[in-house]
Amino acid sequence: MKKLVCAGEILVEIMAERIGQSFRAPGPLVGPFPSGAPAIFIDQAARLGQPAGLIAAVGDDDFGHLNIERLRADGADISAITVHQGAATGTAFVTYESDGSRHFVYNIKQSAAGLIEMGAEARVLLAGADHFHVMGTSLFSPEVIEIARNGIEAVKTRGGTVSFDPNIRKEMLDLPGMRDALHFVLSKTDVFLPSGAELFTFADATDEESAVREMLDRGISTIVVKKGAQGAVHYDQSGRTALPGFVVEEIDPTGAGDCFAAAFVSFWLRGEAPEKALRIANGCGALAVTKKGPMEGIASLVTVEAFIETARTGALV
Template sequence: MEKGGNSGNIGARKPILALGELLVDLVPGREGMRIEDAGPVVKTASGSAGIFACAATLLGGRGGFIGKVGRDSLSRMVAGTLRGQGVDLSRLIVSDEGQMGLAFLEYLPEGRNYQYYRKNSVGSLLRASELDAEYISGAYAVHFPGMLLELTEEMRGACERLVEIAREKGILVSFDPNIRRELSADAAARARLLWAVRHADVVAPTLSEGQMITGETSIGGVLRALHAMGPRVVALTRDKDGAVLSRGGEVAVAAGIDEEPVDPTGAGDTLAAALCVGLQEDMPLARLAAFCNCAGTLVIKKKGAIGMALPERGQVDAMVASGVCRVECMPLESLV
């Protein structure tokens, strides 16, 4: 799977780039606090692609972010946070078109709830014409999340141009479906989702997303159907039940790790970043599955993501070495 980079000097590796929209998450400052309640909140830099870029950097890669921010204070806060994590922001556009989007969180018994304030946010207005093809051409991999395809026409065009450049240059394309349930019955949105899957080398859906995309119910059926669509590497995340990686006719099933979740924000983005880093280092499949599963698990132990919960490479390597993540390998054809 190695298209560039190696496991040697990090500075010599090609970058792993993420395209997307940055946000500010406003996290409740006290237990049980609802969005409608007055009270303290914690501001954290966020956005799926931003989390991915930071995680790729912290896990040993050279993460870069492609996107747009405003001139407002929150835009400066988010950009400064990513820069502090070591992410390359040389192609981050600072624009007068608007302000940073917001996401308010609340933690309910049934899980997280988000309320977004991002309509026409500056980050959603990235255009295809604003991408630097030469910069992208020097990457090992590019990554984008699926909700961008439904954000704005401008952002959709930027995603399509990103994929076009990557495919022309033989650069690895990583895609996280990130399906929004309210769009699952929209035929046009589904067509765009399938287009992205077919143009990706690597996809990292949840098991339920994989079932929704393929119409299959079993893990083996989902994996085979996704591979038939084009991706060479598939990672199915299963929350507390771990992850399943499939590549080259071999499957690695990483069992769930017994950790009490505090906040799952960023777990899928971190796993996808670990997958790209591990592929660049040409990790054996069993090691890769453990690496991805441990990276995703460590994120859920703290609230917030960027600058707060994302693990560093040493933490992940130590967790893998501890043997807490059990991995079983088998041929894909034998998996039901």
């Protein structure tokens, strides 16, 4: 089976217990939960039985070991996660507003996550990789952008493929080197996985079909637009395939996009038809939102298939 690799931040997430709670006053918190978009992605892929490894850095502390142990238990290759003495693992503290929006207090760049590097273990991991996944959230400094470039080049040289989840806020576009980096990543992308308005960050068109056409004309072979509870739409040169989402009670939306992407890319790498890859990905995304904590809803293939058998789907988009 093809091996996929991702590089980027490992974090713990600690969340406010009550909706509407503010961090400008003391209050009850829950966590730590293992987190970080690249870690969520790799953990979900591994749970589906895909060989998957992560290039990352944590501190030699409980938060770091919590993440490493979860990834190890779920079958991920953790050989390229370095443990730094004297640096603390990255954190994200989250509050939820009553309108569903989230506010984050991050410590990523200044944490062990900022010490990620292309060490000997990372090179060995990439030498055995068939696919590299780029997370927009991980392109937060020139050093990590360089790691993404290395990863892309390593798999492309070996005839491998690249996927890209932009997961990017418009304000991030003005960070030093970001526009060049995104241009480079897009020029190498085979599978593009934007959600909502992210598609239009990269295209001139203002409607979905035209924006997708622009991206396909740039040489991206597969585009999957994630639509939250409404499911997802797949586009390639042979057309459009839309699949509705599964009906679940949303407890915590964080991580759904990463679980969805991991499942879609894993089944795309297995050569499955778009319908099948989308169905499994919608199943993983739906299960992800049913639990508090970004990795707590990650399920094995057997569990996802059983869920899909009995779950109800919403309206088609």
